[in-house]
Amino acid sequence: MISQTKRYYQFSEYLKERFGCKVYKVTIDAGFTCPNRDGKLGWGGCTYCNNLGFSANSRHEPLPIREQIEQGMAFMRKRYKAEKFIAYFQAYTNTYAPIETLRANYSAALEFDDIVALSIGTRPDCAPDPVLDLIGSYQASHEVWVEYGLQSIHDRTLRLVNRGHNYATFLDALERTRRRGLKVCVHVILGLPGESHAEMMATAQAVGQMDIDSLKIHLMHVLRDTPIEKDLTEGRFKALEFDEYVNLVCDFLEYLPPKVSIQRLTADGPRSILLAPKWATQKSKIIAAIDAELERRGSQQGSRLG
Numbered sequence: 001m002i003s004q005t006k007r008y009y010q011f012s013e014y015l016k017e018r019f020g021c022k023v024y025k026v027t028i029d030a031g032f033t034c035p036n037r038d039g040k041l042g043w044g045g046c047t048y049c050n051n052l053g054f055s056a057n058s059r060h061e062p063l064p065i066r067e068q069i070e071q072g073m074a075f076m077r078k079r080y081k082a083e084k085f086i087a088y089f090q091a092y093t094n095t096y097a098p099i100e101t102l103r104a105n106y107s108a109a110l111e112f113d114d115i116v117a118l119s120i121g122t123r124p125d126c127a128p129d130p131v132l133d134l135i136g137s138y139q140a141s142h143e144v145w146v147e148y149g150l151q152s153i154h155d156r157t158l159r160l161v162n163r164g165h166n167y168a169t170f171l172d173a174l175e176r177t178r179r180r181g182l183k184v185c186v187h188v189i190l191g192l193p194g195e196s197h198a199e200m201m202a203t204a205q206a207v208g209q210m211d212i213d214s215l216k217i218h219l220m221h222v223l224r225d226t227p228i229e230k231d232l233t234e235g236r237f238k239a240l241e242f243d244e245y246v247n248l249v250c251d252f253l254e255y256l257p258p259k260v261s262i263q264r265l266t267a268d269g270p271r272s273i274l275l276a277p278k279w280a281t282q283k284s285k286i287i288a289a290i291d292a293e294l295e296r297r298g299s300q301q302g303s304r305l306g
Contacts, residue, residue: 001258006291007300008253011214011263018143019116024082026072026115029062029091030105035126036164037092047161047227048189048220050273065108073114086117086145095122095131103134110142117143119185124148124173125165136180146177147185147216153203157192162227174210183213185263190248191220191240193231200248204255208305216264217252219245221280224273232276239276246289250297254304262301265290 003013015023037045062068069087076082087109095102110118118138127146138144148170152158155166177184186207190200207215222232222239231237240248249265256262265287268280279285294300 002300007294008256009258009261009301011261014214014261019084021083022081023084023086023116024076024080025086025088025119026069026076027088027090028065028068028072028109030065030089030094030097031062032092032094032096034093034123035096036162041125041164042162044162044227046163047193047231048222050223050226050269065105066111069109069112069115073112084114084116085112086119087112087115088119088121090121093123093126094120095135096126099130099134102131106135106138110138115142117145119145119147121147121149123163123165124150124170127173127177129176132176132180132182136182139181143183145183145185145214147187148173148177149187150203150207151187151189152192152195152199153206154195154199157195157199160193174212178211184211185214185216186210186212187216187218188252189218189220190245190252193220193228193237197248197251201251201255204252208255208257208260212260214261214263215256216267217249217262218264218267219277219280219286221268221277222275223269224275229275242277242279242286242289246286246293249290250293250299253294253301254299256301257305258300258302260301 002009034045036042063071073082073085076085089105089109106118106120109115120135135144135146150170151161151163153167158166174184188203188207220240222228222237228237232239245266253262266280266283268274268283271281274280
């Protein structure tokens with residue numbers, strides 16, 4: 001639950017409670033794509049998506065999964081004194097492949113003794129029952145998470161950013177995932193094109209009522225070579241200001257039950273391709289400002305509930 005040092009429930013606190021040691025995610029690029037990129041549902045992907053946005057490295061042919069994990073664990077051990085790890089399939093849609101391919105990839109990631117959990121980032125329209133059954137089968141030996149990109153509950157917004165699915169699809173996937181006992185992390189984006197404060201808070205209230213375990217809040221930012229870049233340069237889209245974003249995050253947190261762990265409070269892309277807002281690279285400053293604003297308000301995660 002909410003710690004002594006923060007006014008929200010940090011995911012790191014959950015991991016300490018669950019595993020009793022320092023646990024960090026090791027990100028994996030399995031070479032997948034998305035159905036709104038390859039023509040199945042559309043072309044070009046989400047309007048804000050650039051393949052460099054998932055990591056600091058250019059997305060060429062990814063290394064074998066074992067090598068990615070070995071390198072990632074070595075880095076985390078050296079930099080953060082990490083002891084155990086979560087194998088996190090992050091880039092693009094990590095359930096969008098034949099089931100035998102998925103099984104081979106997931107199983108390869110779990111061969112390491114120090115991997116204690118599996119986390120799979122995906123879309124709600126790419127979670128058929130056979131795939132969820134496969135993912136659920138790993139619960140016998142590991143903690144297993146599914147991370148769904150919701151982004152917004154508003155179908156108009158989802159169409160505008162070319163998500164390729166609607167809110168109802170997300171709710172269906174969530175229900176089927178929870179039915180299998182899998183842990184769920186939901187991703188939302190604040191500052192999406194055309195969304196008002198009231199609409200973002202409607203998403204906050206809806207998420208606060210969901211049966212989920214964790215949340216990632218992302219800042220809407222513009223990367224070079226994305227469809228939304230043109231909207232930015234031609235004045236049809238304006239990125240959030242720093243103080244505006246800080247207040248939005250605090251408002252959002254106040255609608256979330258204290259039991260929901262917070263994995264992320266902001267996001268950016270590689271500095272070399274980040275167009276707006278430029279302050280998005282100042283993650284420590286953003287987190288400090290969120291902490292200070294919650295302190296100033298005398299509020300915390302869940303303050304607006306009951």
